[in-house]
Amino acid sequence: MINLETPKKFRPLVGQAHQVAMNLLRPNSRKYDILEHEYPKELDMLAAMIDGLSESGQASGAGASGVRRSEEDTAAAKTARSEEAAGTRNGSNLASVLSIMEMCWGDVGLLLSMPRQGLGNSAIASVADDEQAERFKGVWAGMAITEPGCGSDSANIATTARLDGDEYVIDGEKIFVTAGDRCDAVVVWATLDKSLGRAAIKSFVVPKGTPGMTVERLEHKLGIKSSDTATIRFEGCRVPRENLLGNPEVDVKQGFAGAMATFDNTRPLVAAMAVGCARASLELTRELLEEAGVVVDYDRPAQTQSAAAATFLQLESDWEAAYLLTLQAAWMADNRKPNSLEASMAKAKAGRVGSDVTLRCVELAGSLGYSEHELLEKWARDSKILDIFEGTQQIQQLIVARRLLGKTSAELK
Ligand SMILES: Cc1cc2nc3c(=O)[nH]c(=O)nc-3n(C[C@H](O)[C@H](O)[C@H](O)COP(=O)(O)OP(=O)(O)OC[C@H]3O[C@@H](n4cnc5c(N)ncnc54)[C@H](O)[C@@H]3O)c2cc1C
Secondary structure, three states: OOOOOOOHHHHHHHHHHHHHHHHHHHHHHHHHHHOOOOOOOHHHHHHHHHHHHHHOOOOOOOOHHHOOOOOOOOHHHHHHHHHHHOOOOOOHHHHHHHHHHHHHHHOHHHHHOOOOOOHHHHHHHHHOOHHHHHHOOOOOEEEEOOEOOEOOOHHHOOOEEEEEOOEEEEEEEEEEEEOOOOOOEEEEEEEOOHHHHHHHEEEEEEEOOOOOEEEEEEOOOOOOOOOOEEEEEEEEEEEEHHHEEOOOOOOOOOOOHHHHHHHHHHHHHHHHHHHHHHHHHHHHHHHHHHHOOOOOOOOOOHHHOOHHHHHHHHHHHHHHHHHHHHHHHHHHHHOOOOOHHHHHHHHHHHHHHHHHHHHHHHHHHOHHHHOOOOOHHHHHHHHHHHHOOOOOHHHHHHHHHHHHHOOOOOOOO
16 A cells, blocks of 8 residues: 555654744745845744754754765664665655655745755765765755856866865856855865866865855846855865865766766755645635635546636646655655656656646636735746756756666767
8 A cells, every 4th residue: 555644753844844834934935035135034043943953863854954865873864774674764855855845835945045954965965975974064055066158968067176286276157056145165066177078077065265266146036036046256266175075086987977966866855845835826726716616626527617626626636746756756765766767757747847836826816816915926936946956847858768768868968
């Protein structure tokens, strides 16, 4: 039997995340949508609370930093191992997607602004060795891949990292760095030698304040306005060689696999953001439809109901498919099953469903949906980015097609 209830051990975490979303994120949602670029100071208290839970070992999966594949001898890891021995395991990946769904039911932009829960933290958690994990503990890390000349095709990265003595010297420009202004450090993707292709791309932790690193400007955006999105320039920026994450060797046979492995963990997280935000839209739309006298009947075929009810049912079923794919991708990571295909499927489906659902909910609610009386219009704006960053819809579909057809990136572009 498939049991899709939230695992018992995660219910308190999901409940807490929901309380935070309801009592802290939602009430501040409109405020920071209007006050673009202003720091949401209310999040400091929340971050301190999560830090406290982390110290006590109770915060597994409370945010992006919960994603780590090789776990140490913590109590949580021991429980996980006994579950694994019993044939299944619900670990930090599943906990993270479940709590992120709840938080994004509250507000996506504010979730992306949570101190110490950046996408760079996921990268560190995924690939750092034990010494680095300890050294970068408590650091809020953004992730800098995109450049003026490289977006979807991350193999085209032009930022360079040159080894000089015991330091790497980084030069280049990174754009659209989420939390790039507010974070403490940025995980920068740079090439050690452009002539060696993708295999030479490595990631480096660059702490803020390092000479040669400058935040140049912040973007104005359609949605997630509470999240800062920065352009950062690196000019002769030196970091210790120990700040390279993962293996410094350039293994041409392994190609891009090492760097790309981070995405197997982060794509389900972004899918979870889309799922959470879309659920918020569906719930509010259901209430508004009920107030308008539209009854959604689950016991009758959709085509026998009103157009609004039938549309709502279709949106809900699409949402459920995205939800299940997201859980599957995270669960596979927890169970150490290769999940690149499923992570891309989840991201592709949830990204598209998130945009579709939130926009159709605006439509169903009519002028009420379009106005600022409700958050429906904001959720439609916030959702779009979830279909773009961490690999666009089209790129996810390309990855899925390559994997299913057994084609290389050179064969299918
Ligand atoms: C608000 C925001 C926050 C962001 N945060 C970060 C961050 O924290 N770190 C970071 O590194 N980046 C970040 N990004 C950048 C984001 O990841 C890129 O925008 C994304 O990867 C797409 O790259 P691009 O914008 O250059 O589009 P392009 O790659 O130029 O693509 C343009 C269009 O062409 C399509 N396309 C491209 N190649 C193909 C193909 N082979 N087949 C079919 N269609 C294709 C794309 O899907 C897209 O629709 C952020 C962007 C935004 C807007």
